[in-house]
Amino acid sequence: MLFNLYEYLIFLPTVFLLYWYVFSKNLQARNIFLLAVSYVFYGWWDWRFLGLIAFSSLIDYWCGLRLAVNSPDSNREQYAVDPANRQLPTARSKSLFKSRELYLWISLTFNLGLLGFFKYFNFFIDSTIQAINALGFQANSYTLQLILPVGISFYTFQTMSYTIDVYRGKMKATKDPVAFFAYVSFFPQLVAGPIERATNLLPQFFKKKVFDYSLAMDGMRQILWGLFMKVVIADNCAVFVNQAFTNPESQPASNLLIGAVFFSFQIYGDFGGYSNIAIGTGKLLGFNLMQNFAFPYFSRDIAEFWRRWHISLSTWFRDYVYIPLGGSKGSKSQSLRNIFIIFLVSGFWHGANWTFIIWGGIHAALFIPLYLFGKNRVNIGIVAQNRTFPSLYELGQLLVTFSLVTVGWIFFRSPDLASAGVYIQNLFEASILQKPQMDIRVYLFIIWALIFTLLEWRGRREEFAIQKMAFTKPALIRYSLYYGLVMAVFLFARKEQEFIYFQF
Structure with missing residues (x-):
């Protein structure tokens, strides 16, 4: 369901x-x-x-x-103890x-x-x-449905x-x-x-x-925000993403740019939206589920991004794979090996396709320089913690990190490596300055994406974007926001779309 x-x-x-x-x-x-x-x-x-x-x-x-x-x-009672009070294996x-x-x-x-x-x-x-055929031998393919x-x-x-x-x-x-x-x-x-x-x-x-009324209301707000992320942001971005990623060789670069950026919003809105609905539903029943996303696109480097994106998976790999392999306690070469393993396995976890493995490899390549120079744990706190706006330097960091993540998402979204290569190659053509050949509605959803980003920025210190608005805003503003979100969910709802991560 x-x-x-x-x-x-x-x-x-x-x-x-x-x-x-x-x-x-x-x-x-x-x-x-x-x-x-x-x-x-x-x-x-x-x-x-x-x-x-x-x-x-x-x-x-x-x-x-x-x-x-x-x-x-x-x-x-089956363990023996020596005079020095140390257990000896029997x-x-x-x-x-x-x-x-x-x-x-x-x-x-x-x-x-x-x-x-x-x-x-x-x-x-x-x-x-494919490997056997590459060696000059003939082998018949056998797959199961x-x-x-x-x-x-x-x-x-x-x-x-x-x-x-x-x-x-x-x-x-x-x-x-x-x-x-x-x-x-x-x-x-x-x-x-x-x-x-x-x-x-x-x-x-x-x-x-x-029953905890305040917890249940918090859960309702989180469900509402999750539905907005999924139905309004993700599902409507999907229309333009699908258009851009279908035959990228025939698309102008401006279309491909919008498609790549919109996919960044789509996958976050889709997966982050699911997590918010799940966590909010848990609160309605009195259960506390772990936070899975912590405003990942407000990250200043790739290391911070992975502390904020799909937290339950990244910490799972850390605790059950990375640390048992030795973590960062061994030599530099061993630590680099462990980092590569974690990112490649993380990519492979997402699906049986070389595009996911390359996606994991890209993030490993971006993370390793930070690790080698001891910069992977510099940005631990929230960006602009006690300020309304980020500094120009922080804004530059956010834009660079988002751009790198978006390039990685191209591999994640593409059906195969060849398509990803064509997409990236065509993305950097002069036609990037042309007017996008897309439905006029694309501009409407650019506005929605900006509103979404501003609300996320406003609530970046909380568990989800609108969590504290119930306590910091007058009732008229609060209920106007809730009403607006509900209306947006119903007005912009498209045919029911499965969540992207159902396929993983």
């Missing part, structure tokens, strides 16, 4: 009322209800994949229990360690295997065939965070299957994140919820 479907406008209020007025008193009943409505939400897209998410949940739930049974805390403790590794690897192998089969099987087959289960990249990473953290001893395994299954399938963030950590989200299923 899409957040921007009219069906969701019925689904969410129904869930809200039943949740607080029927199921809130009993913890187990509440979790059963959340599990049921989450499966309805997911099955609305394709009920056949409910078995897949249920089986994935079952595997990790079982692995967590086995990790708990074989944990050192549950078998302390044969039994070594066996336990291997057993714990086994269950961790079962979880990782199953989840990554599931992801690899549905998402990357055809990519690896095609790449292998696979449907990518929506949200599989998100919920597999979410379940892996659970087993890894149980293995590391950062949390205890849960014995409640309903709570665990509800954690994996929690409908607000199931199909496009944020990718929640078990240490944050799972314990919330064991806490009694009391």
